[in-house]
Amino acid sequence: MNIKQYLREMGALVDAGLEQYMLRPEGALAGHIEAMRYSLFAGGKRVRPVLCLAAASALKADPQPLLPLACALECIHTYSLIHDDLPAMDNDDLRRGMPTSHKKFGEAAAILAGDGLLSYAFELLSRPETASSLPPAEQLRIIHLVARAIGPQGMVGGQVLDMEAEGAGEKVTLEQLRRIHRRKTGALITASVQTGAIAGRATAEQFAALTAYGEQVGLAFQIVDDLLNVTGTPETLGKAAGSDAARGKATYPALLGLEETRRLTQEAVEAAEQALTGFAESADPLRHLARYIIARNN
């Protein structure tokens, strides 16, 4: 299969879904909705929704009815980027070559755009229409696992640990770094795969296999992000390269060197493919996605 074409097609499906399910910038709240849409349509690769849809496809489920769930995952990811970029957090001016939300709309509007996207994600996750393709108990299970993945013990907790590690200025160990990223990046990526798995009516065994796949892909994704921050160019990154190093941020390359870091990503991708051995060809998109993640350059 052609993974680039697959990604294009699935990305277009997700974009169409976001266009359909996201609020229109009309009425008294046009400015607020515009701010949410600005970051939502800023050229993201839609990795999380595509992983969700590909996991459902691996179980031969129709992706179309899951689109609101997949779109909710992208809303959550976007909220986390907006808040992470804030002056009090990473204080980033650019993302994907464009001004960050607070640079464009001001700090209050950016905080509220993030809050709005997070709340709206749960509106999408809990849509009553989903009941036509998924039993309510399974839809609840998805909401619960997504909420856990992004809360204090997941993504938000990871950002807390990341900020604390940066502030402490101490040498972060590999174990700490893994713990930070398992939460900060890994948890939502794993939850995205799990959402597709539940929506595809996975057995307990299939769910466990897809969870293992998601964890390895989440790990690989973060390591590659760290690598690109060292080896990328401003053109491919959409912001200055080397910003992690300039900030004294703990990263895999800083801790392990480039060669060992590259070996680790390879290892994670192999483990991800390994997790899928019980699946037939329907899981090929997931296999290719894992390999694509380490080959990407932005």
Added chain:
Amino acid sequence: MNIKQYLREMGALVDAGLEQYMLRPEGALAGHIEAMRYSLFAGGKRVRPVLCLAAASALKADPQPLLPLACALECIHTYSLIHDDLPAMDNDDLRRGMPTSHKKFGEAAAILAGDGLLSYAFELLSRPETASSLPPAEQLRIIHLVARAIGPQGMVGGQVLDMEAEGAGEKVTLEQLRRIHRRKTGALITASVQTGAIAGRATAEQFAALTAYGEQVGLAFQIVDDLLNVTGTPETLGKAAGSDAARGKATYPALLGLEETRRLTQEAVEAAEQALTGFAESADPLRHLARYIIARNN
């Protein structure tokens, strides 16, 4: 009935629930959990969870199994206070006589405490254990209406409109003020009553009546808040009185004068009681709560 005693008892039940369901400040994330708990246990009156439990009681439902839902409403309310107090928003240093979250823990930690509480609220709302007392489809319905009530078209949208009105410095009309507050304060209060109504297995008619009650109570609550900001003392308010006026904020007293504003609260409370005419004595707590809200002094 003795409403103060009822409020004390229900407040104690909610506090015990929050103690039970909130994370303990242990491990690597102790600081983050401490920040969430600091605002959660800062002496709030628990109006939203108590309204939720009282609505369920009006339908003769046992409040105990609904406690996680009621606690989630308090987590959401607390997140909104933390974010509203931020320097980029209302820039408040004190709340209930104590330093606000960003004053106490720093701005990044405060943003993340809010984000953590919001995500955790959905973890509580989607708990699988609730299925033992409520069908999954009804639990989903609660999540959906709460998400709507606090998102772009609800509470977050209200805060956006409030910030924009303040920034514009123009004369806000009564209609605009009502629209702001229907979203900013009213939506979550109404959703709290609706949560109790669904959990108490309300009929469509009962649900509509309780919704009308919630809307009127939400309106009365906001008007009284505005009144107290004018007439309160630093001791009863826990912050300087007259801060709205100093900020040039549009309020009911500023628009209508004290007398007319007091008449409006009375009107709203009577409409709230009117909405409950179909209910027997079991709705007495709701009736007393409505009256208590305009009699309160903090």
